[in-house]
Amino acid sequence: MMAGRRRRRRVFRDRLTEVLFAFPALWAFATVILVPFGYGIYLTFTDWDGVGARGSFVGWQNFVRAFYDGRFWHSMTLTLAYVAVSTVLLNVIAFGLAYALTRGVPGERVLRAGFFAPNLLGGIVLGFVWQFIFLRVLVHLGESFDVAWLMKSWLSSPTSAFWALVVVTVWQYAGYMMVIYIGGLMNIPGELFEAAAVDGAGPWTRLVRIVLPLVTPATVISIFLSLQRSFMVYDVNLALTGGGPYRSTELISMYVYRKAFVEQQYASGQAQAFILFAVASIIALVQVYVGKRREIEA
Amino acid sequence: MRKRARVWIWVFALVVTLSACSSGGSGNTPGNTAGEDAAQKGGASDAPAQAIKITLLNSKGEIQELFETAAQTFHEAHPDIELSVVPAAIGQSPYEKLTSMINAGNAPTIAMLDTSDVLKFADQALDLRNEQWVNDALPWTLDAAKTGDGRLIGFPFAVEGYGLMYNRAVIEKALGASWDPAALATRADLAALFEKLKAKGQAPILLSPMDWSLGAHFLPISYAVQGKTHEDVGAFLAALKKGEVDLASNAGFNGLMDTFELLKQYNVNQDDPLSGTYDEGVAAIGDGQAAFWFMGNWAWQQIKDFATDDGFGFVPVFISDNPEDYGNREITVGATKYLIVDRAQSTPEEQEAARAFLNWLVYDEAGQNMLVKEMGIIPAFSNIEQKPDDPLARSVLSYMNEGHTLQFMTTLPADHWNVLGAEMQKMLAGKLDRKGLAQAIEAYWREQAK
Numbered sequence: 001m002m003a004g005r006r007r008r009r010r011v012f013r014d015r016l017t018e019v020l021f022a023f024p025a026l027w028a029f030a031t032v033i034l035v036p037f038g039y040g041i042y043l044t045f046t047d048w049d050g051v052g053a054r055g056s057f058v059g060w061q062n063f064v065r066a067f068y069d070g071r072f073w074h075s076m077t078l079t080l081a082y083v084a085v086s087t088v089l090l091n092v093i094a095f096g097l098a099y100a101l102t103r104g105v106p107g108e109r110v111l112r113a114g115f116f117a118p119n120l121l122g123g124i125v126l127g128f129v130w131q132f133i134f135l136r137v138l139v140h141l142g143e144s145f146d147v148a149w150l151m152k153s154w155l156s157s158p159t160s161a162f163w164a165l166v167v168v169t170v171w172q173y174a175g176y177m178m179v180i181y182i183g184g185l186m187n188i189p190g191e192l193f194e195a196a197a198v199d200g201a202g203p204w205t206r207l208v209r210i211v212l213p214l215v216t217p218a219t220v221i222s223i224f225l226s227l228q229r230s231f232m233v234y235d236v237n238l239a240l241t242g243g244g245p246y247r248s249t250e251l252i253s254m255y256v257y258r259k260a261f262v263e264q265q266y267a268s269g270q271a272q273a274f275i276l277f278a279v280a281s282i283i284a285l286v287q288v289y290v291g292k293r294r295e296i297e298a
Numbered sequence: 299m300r301k302r303a304r305v306w307i308w309v310f311a312l313v314v315t316l317s318a319c320s321s322g323g324s325g326n327t328p329g330n331t332a333g334e335d336a337a338q339k340g341g342a343s344d345a346p347a348q349a350i351k352i353t354l355l356n357s358k359g360e361i362q363e364l365f366e367t368a369a370q371t372f373h374e375a376h377p378d379i380e381l382s383v384v385p386a387a388i389g390q391s392p393y394e395k396l397t398s399m400i401n402a403g404n405a406p407t408i409a410m411l412d413t414s415d416v417l418k419f420a421d422q423a424l425d426l427r428n429e430q431w432v433n434d435a436l437p438w439t440l441d442a443a444k445t446g447d448g449r450l451i452g453f454p455f456a457v458e459g460y461g462l463m464y465n466r467a468v469i470e471k472a473l474g475a476s477w478d479p480a481a482l483a484t485r486a487d488l489a490a491l492f493e494k495l496k497a498k499g500q501a502p503i504l505l506s507p508m509d510w511s512l513g514a515h516f517l518p519i520s521y522a523v524q525g526k527t528h529e530d531v532g533a534f535l536a537a538l539k540k541g542e543v544d545l546a547s548n549a550g551f552n553g554l555m556d557t558f559e560l561l562k563q564y565n566v567n568q569d570d571p572l573s574g575t576y577d578e579g580v581a582a583i584g585d586g587q588a589a590f591w592f593m594g595n596w597a598w599q600q601i602k603d604f605a606t607d608d609g610f611g612f613v614p615v616f617i618s619d620n621p622e623d624y625g626n627r628e629i630t631v632g633a634t635k636y637l638i639v640d641r642a643q644s645t646p647e648e649q650e651a652a653r654a655f656l657n658w659l660v661y662d663e664a665g666q667n668m669l670v671k672e673m674g675i676i677p678a679f680s681n682i683e684q685k686p687d688d689p690l691a692r693s694v695l696s697y698m699n700e701g702h703t704l705q706f707m708t709t710l711p712a713d714h715w716n717v718l719g720a721e722m723q724k725m726l727a728g729k730l731d732r733k734g735l736a737q738a739i740e741a742y743w744r745e746q747a748k
Contacts (some may be wrong), residue, residue, distance in 0.1 A: 050397040051418055135573055156572035156727070244509065245572040245727065246720035261394035263713040264418070 043270045050266035062271035071247075072272055075255035076279070079231065082162065082251060086169045087226040093174045094222060098181030099211070112182070115175035123172070127239020130168045131155065134240075158248035161241050165249060168236055173229060177222040184218025185211070220291035224284060231280045252276050349380045350651045352407035352644075355399065356383050357392035358456070358635060360599040361673045368668040372658055379651040393418070393712070405643040407652045413442045413708035416452045416636045423451035424641035424649055431660040431679060439633040439678040441528075442709060452636030453656050454678035458706070459612065459694035460515050460594030461629035462488075462503070466609030468586035472500035482613050483621035485557055492564040495589055502564040504588035506579040507572045507726055513719025515630070516592060517739075518707035519615055520554040523625035531705055538743040545736035550625070553617035555732050561592065562726060571726045580604065595690035598674055602688065611693035625704060629697050632706020633678055711746055718742055 044062050048055030066072055097115055101108050118126065134154045142150025154160040188211065196206050234253040237243065243250035243258075250258070256276060260269025356365050362385045369381040384406060386395040393415045399405055400422060411419070426432070427450035432440065435454055443452025469477050472495050482488055492502040524534040537543050545551045566588050567574050577600070583591040584604025592615070601610070617625040639652045658665040660679050669675050670684040676691050676698075686692060697703055721738040724730035730738070 049418070050393075051400065051422070131575070135575065135578075139570075139573070152570045153573035156570050242509075244720075244723065245507070246509075246723040246729075247716070258713070258716060261391055261397070262716055264393065266397075 040270055041274065043267050044274055046267050048267045049264055050260065055267060058267075062268050063275070065268060066272045066275055069272075071250075072252075072255060072259075075250050075252045076276075078162070078249070079252040082165060082169075082233075083227060083230045086166050086230045087223060089166065089170050090173055090177055090226045090230075091219065091222055093170060094177030095181050095215075095219075097174065097178040098185055099207075101178070102182055102185045112175075112178070115178055117175065118172050119176040121172075123233075123235025124239045126168065126172060127236045130164070130171075131240050134164050155241055156245055158245060161245060161249045165233075165237065165240060165251075168240055169230060169233065172236070173226065177226065180218050180222050180225075181215060184215035188214045216291065216294055220288060223287055223291065227284055227287060228280070231276075231283075349378050350647050351380045351382070352648050352651045352655070354381060354383050354637075354655075355386060355392065355396060355406040355409040357386045357395070357410045357412070358596070359385060360596060361675075364668070364673045367672065368665075371664055371668055372655060375658065375662065375664060376651075376654060379654065381651075381655060400640075400643070403643060405640040407640055407644050407648050408637050408655065409640065410455060410635050410637050411452070413632070413634055413636060414710065414712060416443050416638060417445060419638055420445045420449070420451060422638075422640055422642045423449075424639040424652075425449040426451060426453060426639065426653070426656075429453075429653065429656065431657065434660065434679045434681040436678050436680060442633065443636055443638075452638050454633040455635040455637050455675070456633065457631060457676040457678050457694070457698075458594050458596055458634045459629050459631035459676075459697065459703070460592070460706075461612035461614055463583060463591045463593050463597070463610060463612055463690065465583055465586055465589055465605075466611070467607055468500060469495065469589050470609075471586075472498040472589070474498075479611055479613050482616070484619045484626060485553075485560065485616040486619045488557075488613075488616055489560055492560070496564065501566040501588050503561055503590040503592070504567065504574065504579055504582045505561045505565045505571070505592055505726065506574045506576060507567075507723055508574075508576055509719025509723060510715045511576075511592065511719075512722035512726065513717070514707075514710070514715035515594070516558070516615070517554075517718055517722055518710065519617070519625065519630060519704065520548075520551045521707055522630060522704040523550040523554070523617055523623075524548075526624060528705060531707075535743070538740065539747040541740065541744050541747075543740070545739055546733060550617065551736065552732075553623075553625075554615070555735070556618075557616055558725070571728075572723060583610075595674075595676070595688070595694050598688040598690045601690075608689040610689045612690070612697070628702045628704045629694070630706050631694055631698055631703040632708050634706065634708055714742070 043055075045057055045059060046055040047058045047061075101112050101115075105111070121129075138150050139153055141147070142152075154164040192210055192214075193206060196210055201209065232253055233251060234257065237249065237251045237254050241249045243254050253276075256269050256273045258269075259272055260266045263269075354365070354369070356362055358365075362383065365383045369383050372381055373379065386392050392409070392411050396406070396409045396411065396415075396419065399409075405422065409419075416423075427448075431453070432450060436457075439454035439457065440450060440452075443454070444450055464479060466477060466479070469491075482491065495502045521531055521535060525531050534543070562568065562571070565571060566582065579591050579593060580597055580600040581604055582588045583593070583597075584601045585606075590613075595612075598610075612629050614626055614629050617623060620626070637656065639649055639656075641649060644652070659669050660666070660677075660682065666677070666682050666684050670677055670682060670686050674686050674688045674691055676686060676694055685695065718739060721730060721735055725732070725735050
């Protein structure tokens with residue numbers, strides 16, 4: 001009885017200590033994420049325009065309107081295509097780079113640093129640099145060497161502007177994902193390869209049967225990060241294409257931003273942002289769930 | 299125990315957060331006029347020991363540095379006031395920046411807004427109708443800042459104009475003779491000049507593809523030429539909203555579109571018309587790659603880095619071949635930026651300081667000098683004798699003095715430039731014909747009626 005109470009008291013003290021240590025982080029999380037998130041959801045049910053009084057309660061109207069907004073779904077589809085294409089390309093290229101740069105190539109470290117460097121630039125700067133490349137440099141090269149598909153700027157037609165966005169995204173993040181894959185590759189024990197070689201496995205078999213399954217944890221993380229970054233992209237979109245030509249490359253974040261602040265329908269934009277949140281989280285959760293299961297099998 | 303502690307933490311976090319929100323919010327309530335009254339009683343006579351710090355949100359990025367200099371000059375004249383200038387970021391609308399600053403409880407004392415956004419902040423803005431400068435302002439510049447209940451909440455900061463900008467030296471060099479912009483009176487004259495320039499190997503015009511330029515500046519000329527008074531133009535837009543206008547048979551619209559076709563035909567970038575940027579245009583007109591550019595006088599701040607002389611000015615965007623038609627002698631001129639003073643979150647002293655700054659701009663010689671000479675702003679006040687040095691502003695002024703101005707459509711719906719600018723880009727790229735554009739415009743305006 002006595003011992004039980006004392007233990008309980010000690011448990012309480014431990015818990016209190018834990019809570020006290022966790023408090024600053026929890027408090028920051030609550031004020032910066034949870035409260036604004038909850039408040040944001042509340043705003044989706046109003047007709048607030050961003051200034052002045054908080055608007056009146058309008059029920060589900062903002063969501064209904066979003067479902068009938070053709071442009072919203074156009075942007076959403078475009079974003080899904082962009083996410084799919086850039087996630088695949090990013091991870092294939094990042095894995096390729098990582099695989100090539102963990103085999104003892106001379107100058108490996110310099111190359112790794114080089115591929116990682118774009119990730120250190122801000123999206124706006126990068127967007128403007130690439131805008132210059134697409135508008136001037138490539139066009140100049142096209143004219144000098146008489147290459148027809150380079151003579152017109154990639155940014156002036158909807159399809160090529162879409163690919164320009166993909167190219168820049170891949171260039172920006174491939175190095176980052178490469179670092180994650182390198183981490184995964186370095187963790188594979190060397191004796192596995194020796195054993196495989198003794199058993200007569202060629203390079204391809206080794207790659208498919210040993211390397212790929214064993215880097216699955218890195219793959220799961222990389223795909224998750226690629227999904228998240230390409231879903232939420234705004235800065236590159238703004239600086240590179242600005243949504244143009246004629247609003248054909250307005251990805252979903254830009255569309256939502258413009259809804260809220262250019263068309264000045266704040267609550268409507270907030271409702272669309274919430275739909276975006278739901279779509280993105282479902283996709284990310286499914287990806288992590290599937291990825292984790294494969295990890296266990298490996 | 300564990301559960302209870304957790305609940306306790308959450309309650310605490312929420313209380314702290316909510317109280318933080320509400321203390322920010324209480325100053326935010328509309329109708330808080332106590333500050334205003336106190337400001338008038340307080341007066342500037344008893345200067346406080348510590349300098350009053352006020353902020354100004356600047357949404358004219360091209361004069362950010364000059365504005366900082368102006369703030370410094372102002373501080374030297376008024377040591378008790380420190381003004382800091384906050385810029386709105388590239389690509390960020392002043393409306394958004396101000397909205398987020400207000401909601402963060404951090405409203406700037408003075409904010410520079412686009413004309414169409416001024417009245418949206420009526421609840422936050424201080425009534426300025428009793429200020430001295432109200433009597434010296436050009437009367438039409440105050441219209442956009444008057445609220446329904448008779449308050450005046452905006453200080454007209456800048457008058458701006460746009461049209462077809464020319465580089466005279468380049469034209470004269472190509473023609474091998476002197477050239478008088480006043481000799482152009484119709485679209486046919488312009489076409490003849492373009493043809494001559496082209497024959498001499500000089501690219502005639504750059505038509506930049508930015509949606510704001512096409513959607514907020516070019517297309518609205520077709521609205522402005524519908525009538526000589528604000529009421530006539532307003533009636534035209536009202537009819538457009540009701541779906542009563544057939545643009546396909548409208549003379550003003552068709553006239554402007556014929557000119558658009560002409561500019562397209564002689565465009566430097568006609569092979570790849572959507573590839574241009576604003577900066578490219580600045581360089582092209584400045585160093586003579588193009589003889590004309592469709593833009594406004596605000597561009598001088600950048601053009602002057604390229605220009606070798608000041609032979610720049612505007613000719614109208616001609617809309618027909620009859621020199622007498624309204625729009626063939628006029629360029630578009632309007633008040634495009636207003637300053638509002640925050641009353642909801644600023645102390646009476648801060649409001650007083652902000653009003654002192656506005657007065658300094660209008661009545662103090664140093665202030666006038668900063669505004670007109672340094673920033674190259676065309677002032678909206680008749681008492682200011684100084685004239686801008688830059689040739690584009692002087693050109694706009696000469697049209698103003700002759701009364702040859704078209705209304706600058708500054709109070710169009712907020713997404714007009716974005717939605718219809720995109721349609722104009724399609725037209726520029728040849729993806730949309732005139733009929734399609736007319737339908738898109740009609741559909742857009744019908745949507746506004748809802």
